[in-house]
Amino acid sequence: MSIADIRYIWMDGKLVEPQNATVPFLSTALHYGLSVFEGIRCYDTARGPAVFRLREHIHRLFDSAKVLGFRDIPYSESELCEAVKETVRANQMRYGYIRPLIYHDSPDFSFNLGGGSAHVGIAAWPWGAYLGEEAAEKGVRANVSSFLHHHVNVTMTKAKIGGNYVSSALAKTESIRLGFDEAIMLDPQGYVAECSGENLFLVRGKRILTPHSASILEGITRDTILTLCSDLGYTVVEEPVSRDQLYIADEVFFSGTAAELVAVTEIDFRTIGSGRMGTVTRQIQQSFGAVVRGEHPLSEGWLAYL
Known part of the structure; x- marks a missing residue:
């Protein structure tokens, strides 16, 4: 469809x-x-x-x-x-x-x-999985794009403005043509910002890290993940994330309305963790699935039934 x-x-x-x-x-x-x-x-x-x-x-x-x-x-x-x-x-x-x-x-x-x-x-x-039907289980491959995320004083990063997404289209097209599934964009200071259309999380030890919200779009799925992580007992830290931190993370995953929650198994030809969806990502993904299916205590407040 x-x-x-x-x-x-x-x-x-x-x-x-x-x-x-x-x-x-x-x-x-x-x-x-x-x-x-x-x-x-x-x-x-x-x-x-x-x-x-x-x-x-x-x-x-x-x-x-x-x-x-x-x-x-x-x-x-x-x-x-x-x-x-x-x-x-x-x-x-x-x-x-x-x-x-x-x-x-x-x-x-x-x-x-x-x-x-x-x-x-x-x-x-009707629209299924944005990154492909197999992505939810097998994960995706990503690269760090040559195109930078917007500077906060060049355009307004807290708004989903149509013109803002030209850079996302450039980054995504580059990644697809290079054989990857998605693009990771750095900010003008060289830190990880977000993807062409998703927010990003990485697991290192007992901590879950995500780029600070100052320059990124504060995704509603991102906010959902933050709440679910708290309910599951995980601590999420918002702080600057460097490119090499991605490579040595135990797990990396994307979140967004279109993509939902997807593991990243490879970045820049470097295997992330075991090369498969990790246990933390899987647990959060399953919790998210329960919410959107109406099977979670948070579902009642977050689902608008027709």
Whole structure:
């Protein structure tokens, strides 16, 4: 299943067929990257389809809009939460991916966000494992990209701004062409930041390390992992992580809405740990799976049932 299977897209308050969900060619969102978005997952549970951490995702969408400079969004957070549910229902989707997007359009074709208006679209489609169906069990291979993560004063790293992801596309494309599955990006100081679309954790001894949140996107799946690690008795330390710390880690794993939680078994042609998913990663992955399936004490607060 893919985006070709989408039945309806929510556009500015109406469900329309995909061919009618269009934006003007001269949209400033298309030409200048003036948009903000979210990636959200819907899971099939014993109680039916449920959207994972919907409120938090929509709240971050509004935070991203504020960071970019939008002043007037034509819908409230609660209205867009309901619109997400409406879109999932209209597509008769039990599991998959949801993409809300706020985009700028200006009659003056201007960089000025105050000179146009904000529009909202929401798409939803069945989508399995982002990094491949075997990745959840076998893990993935990664490399440290030649493309750096954004400097915090070059663009706003706390917002999912459309234009920010050009560097991710460059890094990911480079990695795929080199034969890897994913790219790890360093910050301008040379420390590990995040991946092209995921946050990163490494296990060393009894500690789990993750890059400090100052310059990275504070992922909602990342936040989920932090909570689950605490519940499982692990201590997670947020601190600068060097490239060579990755190589000598016992375990490394990625987290993100699309990727979910995936082990990294090789980085830059160096085997990580045993070359297989480690016991810590597996335990956290299993706990995460229980949450999204509605089988965990935290599920009730984090799943929005349709």
